[in-house]
Amino acid sequence: MLVPACAVGGALLATELGERENVLVLARPVEVGHVLAVQDLRQIALAADVQAGSIAASAAPTVLGQPLAFSLPEGSLVTRSVLGASQVPEQGKSIAAVGLKPGQFPSGLSPGTTVAVLLAPGQGSSPAAVPEAATKSWTAVVVAVSGGQSEPLTVVSLQMSESDGRELSSAPAGQLNLLVIAGGNR
Structure with missing residues (x-):
């Protein structure tokens, strides 16, 4: 039974x-x-x-x-x-590379992660002297992370809109930080 x-x-x-x-x-x-x-x-x-x-x-x-x-x-x-030939970046998008030191991005950062790219004030800047652009941020998706602990900089490739990519590419070196945000992976 x-x-x-x-x-x-x-x-x-x-x-x-x-x-x-x-x-x-x-x-x-x-x-x-x-x-x-x-x-x-x-x-x-x-x-x-x-x-x-x-x-x-x-x-x-x-x-x-x-x-x-x-x-x-x-x-x-x-x-x-x-599958197939690279489709990155897609129409209207760009890929920007940023060189970051340890502490400017979360450990374990991997392709597919959604991040906010934050422009920090330069060294020695007082809050009153920080231009409005210094508080700028962009949203991007990580497409590659290269370099590592034995190298002084880790290069993170970020996909974002073409206009944001152009703006980010003119940001001062050493003043960028990455923050993982909701939506984490594509």
Whole structure:
């Protein structure tokens, strides 16, 4: 009696959960242009109605060796639209590079993170002498982080609107700070 009851319960549970299929997601953050390898992928089970252009895990060999068109965080769904030639920056966007010292950005900063770029007053400036532009901030998405502890500066590449990128590029060196904000990853 217990075995048939479990079978019926299992069937009802499967019906409630819906049909599932294993699809590909990223096992780690990847940068634009990265060529996909086995270690970059993992699979998860998704309901058939939530798959949104996903690639079945059984089709993994068709994506191996293909470059990514965008920088994406770990756990991103792999779809045909994220594969191919670089799509960064997209129309109307720009990528600005900023050189930052430790303490000017949060540790663990990775591609896909949304940040506020804050222009700090220069050294020796009194609050009354700080021009209005010194309180300027921009919103951006991190597309790459290079450098590290053995280098004096870490270069962070930021995607933002073209006009904001032009303005940020003229900001004084050493006066920028990054703040991770809500929306964290794309």
